[in-house]
Amino acid sequence: MKPTHFYTEANRAAWDASAPLHGAGADWEALLEAAAKPDFSVLDDCLTQTLIELDVHGKSAVQFGCINARELLSLTSLGAVPALGVDQSRAFLEQAAQLARIAGSDCQFLCADIYDLPENTPKHFELGLITIGVLGWMPDLPGFFARVAALLTVGGPLVIYETHPYLEMFDPNSDQAFTPATSYFKKEPFVSEEAITYDGTDGGRTPASYWFVHTMGDIVTACAGAGLMLERLTEHPHSNREVEYDQYERREPQLPLCFTLVARKR
């Protein structure tokens, strides 16, 4: 393993290089159009239900790895207040600012590596959000959750809605897609030089990016170690990631595909 910043700096370059692929085209135009509507939300039923049950109305929210803020801004439809989006990709935060303007939101954005937040970063947020495709970019999970916990108010819930680590054992693009391809306990990161796209299209080459697999035990233990008290952990049979993972849904036997974790800062 190299130092944390080696990986986060490489990942920042890969995300910045991928950003133009996300900020143009029909999907982006549709997102801009949708964001202008008062009930704008890209949150799926599962995450929406979790947030309704937590009664997020009026709560100030921070999202870690907010990308273009489509989810953070969606919280308005549930009565929460999108307050801060943290992401280290300046190129994506430019898209976030554009989306926020169109949505009429005052949400602020902080361009920083989560491991290196400025001292004056606002704190005491009443709701923290981490969604699909964030934990895997974090080389050091205990360090990550320590930074997350520091920004939350005591008693404030952190909601994680992420891919299930068990799914990382499978390669959806292999002709043996249902045979485990890598160890659940893989410690070395996956390395990729492909542009990061969500729809399976080939976006060309980017600088190398590094994706880490954290077991469910790693995730829960890192939360607890950061003073985040586990309130709920639910594993789901549906997929919340790229379209090629849809093949793992509605199977018998069924793999766990994603999970919801709710923890509160002590």
Ligand SMILES: C[S@@+](CC[C@H](N)C(=O)[O-])C[C@H]1O[C@@H](n2cnc3c(N)ncnc32)[C@H](O)[C@@H]1O
């Ligand atoms: C897969 S995206 C999140 C997608 C989001 N859940 C959605 O569905 O809209 C992951 C984001 O995390 C950001 N990120 C990765 N590592 C980071 C770090 N160390 N500090 C801050 N942001 C980071 C990336 O720049 C990227 O925007």
